[in-house]
Amino acid sequence: MKSNQRLSDLRAMTADQLQDELLKLKKEQFNLRFQRATGQLENTARVTEVRKDIARVKTIQRAKQSQSAA
Template identity: 65%
Template sequence: MSKATKPADLRAKSVDELQTLLLDLKREQFNLRFQQATGQNEGVSRVRVVRRDIARIKTIVAEAAKKNAAGAVASAAKA
């Protein structure tokens, strides 16, 4: 991912795909921090983009969980 991911693109993915993407971004974030600590990081702006993409994914996963929980409560109330 070279640019920031749009929320609409992320919402189209399944939760499993988002979890996989989140894991990849966390690995990239670790590598970028490591490069920054050793002075090898030339793409400083990428750290910010990755951090914000992680936040976007976490937000969308939480929205999906909340939506599923609300749907389960509504269906239980009808029964």
């Protein structure tokens, strides 16, 4: 249920907002990788969640790009 709400929120965003969200997620992914390397990472499942969120954003960006081209 939570991911469905997140997905609808992402679909409602503009291309610029999606790009900002992607940048934010990539920064978070970097920080999580750094925490894992130093042994400070508490929530290891967050790494997978962020990776999947990045994929969702990229998929929606690609779909919007295809729609605008058609």
